Amino acid sequence: MTRVALIAHDEKKADLIDFVQQHEAQLADYELIGTGTTGQRLMETTDLEVDRQASGPLGGDLMIGGQIAEGRLDGLIFLRDPLTAQPHEPDVSALLRICDVHDTPLATNLSSAAFLLEGLKRKGES
Numbered sequence: 001m002t003r004v005a006l007i008a009h010d011e012k013k014a015d016l017i018d019f020v021q022q023h024e025a026q027l028a029d030y031e032l033i034g035t036g037t038t039g040q041r042l043m044e045t046t047d048l049e050v051d052r053q054a055s056g057p058l059g060g061d062l063m064i065g066g067q068i069a070e071g072r073l074d075g076l077i078f079l080r081d082p083l084t085a086q087p088h089e090p091d092v093s094a095l096l097r098i099c100d101v102h103d104t105p106l107a108t109n110l111s112s113a114a115f116l117l118e119g120l121k122r123k124g125e126s
């Protein structure tokens with residue numbers, strides 16, 4: 001089963017919700033996990049189930065990073081807010097780093113998120 005993590009900072013949550021709604025049919029075939037508030041908002045606005053971890057500032061990014069370290073995720077879509085300082089910036093950096101360590105597909109903006117889902121779709125068809 002393809003497993004994808006979804007995360008958005010507050011200023012990007014509306015963008016992620018729009019994106020997920022546009023790709024809901026594809027994402028319905030995947031196991032989804034997310035940080036606390038992101039996961040809650042996605043479940044309120046779509047019919048998708050999201051396995052919610054802690055909120056980002058409370059360690060949710062690190063929990064998802066742990067799954068990446070265990071090789072349990074096929075991709076991460078993380079719409080970061082590049083214009084606002086986050087109190088848990090070290091956790092955000094750790095999450096991005098562990099994706100690179102494990103060569104896990106990572107998208108941090110909408111354009112690359114679309115490519116990521118297209119890539120997972122093709123991989124599923126091959």
Ligand SMILES: O=C(CO)COP(=O)(O)O
Nearest residue numbers: 035036037038055056057
């Ligand atoms: O802060 C986050 C990612 O760094 C996201 O956390 P929430 O989804 O709980 O808002």
